Amino acid sequence: MVSSVYWEWELFLLSLKVGIQIAFIYEVILIFRMFIKHGKWAKMIEDLCYWLYATAILFKLQYGYSQGVLRGFSILGVFLGMMLYYIVVGKPINRLVENGRRKYGAKKNSSKKKETE
Numbered sequence: 825m826v827s828s829v830y831w832e833w834e835l836f837l838l839s840l841k842v843g844i845q846i847a848f849i850y851e852v853i854l855i856f857r858m859f860i861k862h863g864k865w866a867k868m869i870e871d872l873c874y875w876l877y878a879t880a881i882l883f884k885l886q887y888g889y890s891q892g893v894l895r896g897f898s899i900l901g902v903f904l905g906m907m908l909y910y911i912v913v914g915k916p917i918n919r920l921v922e923n924g925r926r927k928y929g930a931k932k933n934s935s936k937k938k939e940t941e
Contacts, residue, residue, distance in 0.1 A: 832895075832897065835889055835890060835895065835897070835898050835901070836897050836898065836900075836901045837901070838885065838889065838901075839885065839897075839898045839899070839900075839901025839902045839905065840901045840902075840904060840905035840908070841905065842881055842882065842885050842901075842902055842905060843901060843902040843903060843904060843905020843906040843907075843908070843909065844905040844906070844908065844909045845881070845905075846877075846878045846881060846882075846902075846906065847905065847906040847909035847910060847914065848909060848913075849874065849877070849878075850874055851909075851913075851914050851917065851918070853870055853874060854918070855917075855918075855921050857870075858921060858922070858925055859925065882902065885898065885902075886898065
């Protein structure tokens with residue numbers, strides 16, 4: 825019984841870690857998009873690659889750790905890890921990068937401004 829609870833606790837913590845990891849990777853993609861203009865297709869391809877990676881990591885977690893059985897607490901752990909990253913790290917970093925981008929002259933929607941002129 826004790827080893828079962830320990831195993832579930834370990835899986836939950838690993839799920840938190842995976843949630844933080846995939847949220848961090850998407851944050852890097854979003855920051856990359858702030859500085860380098862992307863077309864619709866480039867964004868779609870980036871998102872597809874991200875979701876394929878996230879799916880592979882989540883599949884590896886579920887299959888490798890719990891023999892493919894979906895555990896609700898594991899899914900909750902991934903979700904909470906993503907939310908934890910977003911609230912504690914993601915929002916402040918995003919604000920910091922956005923302020924730096926404004927301060928040092930990178931324009932967010934320069935293509936829209938040119939179209940209207």
